[in-house]
Amino acid sequence: MNGIFYFSGTGNSLWLAKKVKESLGGEIRYIPNRNSDISAYDKLIIVCPVYSFGLPLPVFDFMKELNSDAPLWIVMNYGGAAGKAASFAYNHAKSCGLNIKNVYTMKMPENFTAVFSTPLIKPYNKGLLKKAPKAIGKIIASIERNEEKAFPSDSPEKHKLYNENKSNWGKMGERFSTSSACTLCGKCVNNCPAENIAIKDGKVIFGNNCVVCQACYHRCPSKAVQYLGKPNKMPYFNPNVPEKEMGTDIVS
Ligand SMILES: Cc1cc2nc3c(=O)[nH]c(=O)nc-3n(C[C@H](O)[C@H](O)[C@H](O)COP(=O)(O)O)c2cc1C
Known part of the structure; x- marks a missing residue:
């Protein structure tokens, strides 16, 4: 059976994970x-966003703990440019002793809009979401054919930005209010996902263990979560996935 493991802040990766399950079967x-x-799984598929041309921290850590020799495929999605994310993920999997077979990247709507102002315009996202079924369809077909691709390791210099950013993500939590x-x-x-937010004495407190997934920021029903005091004018959540499924396992 396929084990489809996802991490997602704003639903894009969950939508992709569901597409994989729809075609190949398995548990999410x-x-x-x-x-x-x-x-329980004879094939592992990780679906997650690209963070700073690399992996989100919960995925990076999960791979370190993933003690399995089952063949592994990784499907990453990004909002603007994936950079060296695929080779980073491939070589991280290798260094964790995993049986990595291939890594794919595809474009989805950008969600890091608290920090970068990108064209988060509705028609632009609509176009991307329209193209997404075809793009994930090609990836699914490649996984189904068990296609393998090796990514040579890069010099550490190529992943300097990722390593620098990764060490600062935790503290970024304190910039939300x-x-x-x-x-x-x-x-x-x-x-x-990091248990980094609490309500204390009638106030929302953001700690310094943030994984920067943007779930608090984009999914606040009152648009009240701000980054550096700037209001969030255009919250994003993948419109093709029910928000109540986020954070759940889908096994039936
Ligand atoms: C902390 C952070 C870092 C990101 N870094 C990149 C990046 O390096 N390149 C890129 O194209 N998109 C980047 N993005 C955008 C996401 O990869 C993209 O919007 C993804 O589809 C979000 O998936 P999700 O909805 O499953 O969370 C980043 C987003 C976040 C929150």
């Missing part, structure tokens, strides 16, 4: 839940 597991028996629109509904607390 949310990586931060850490509740599956890996030995809530505006007066906050109703203390607790959704940001529940959606945070």
Whole structure:
């Protein structure tokens, strides 16, 4: 059976994971839940976003703990440019002793808009979402054919940005805050995969263990979560996936 492991802040990777399951079958597991028996799977597929031309921290760490010799495929999605993300992921998998077969990258709507102002315009995203089924379809067909591709390792210099950013992500949590629109509904607390958000004395507190997934920022029902005090005018969540499925395992 296929084990499809995803990490996602704004639904793009969950949507892709569901497409993989639809075509190839298997069980979908949310990586931060850490509740599956890996030995139940004979093929592993990780689906996640590109972060700083590399891997999100929860995925990076999951791969270090993933003690399995089952063949592994990685499907990454990015908002602007993937850079060396595929070779980074491939070689990280190798260094973790995993049986990595291939890594794919494809474009989806950008969600790092708290930091970078990108063309988060509705028609642009609509176009990307329209092309996405074809792009993931090609990747699924390649996985189905068990296609393999080796990525030579890069010099550490090529991944300097990733390593620098990765060590700063935790602290970025403290740059988030809530505006007066906050109703203390607790959704940001529940959606945070790093347990980095709490409500204390009637205030939302952001800690320094952030994994920068943007779930709190984009999925606040009152648009109250801000980055560096700047309001979030255009929250994004993949419109083709039910938000209530985020963070869940889909096994049936
Ligand atoms: C911390 C962070 C870093 C990112 N780095 C990159 C990057 O290096 N290149 C890129 O094209 N997109 C980058 N993105 C955008 C995401 O990869 C992209 O929007 C992805 O589709 C989000 O997937 P999700 O909805 O499953 O969370 C980054 C997003 C975040 C939150």
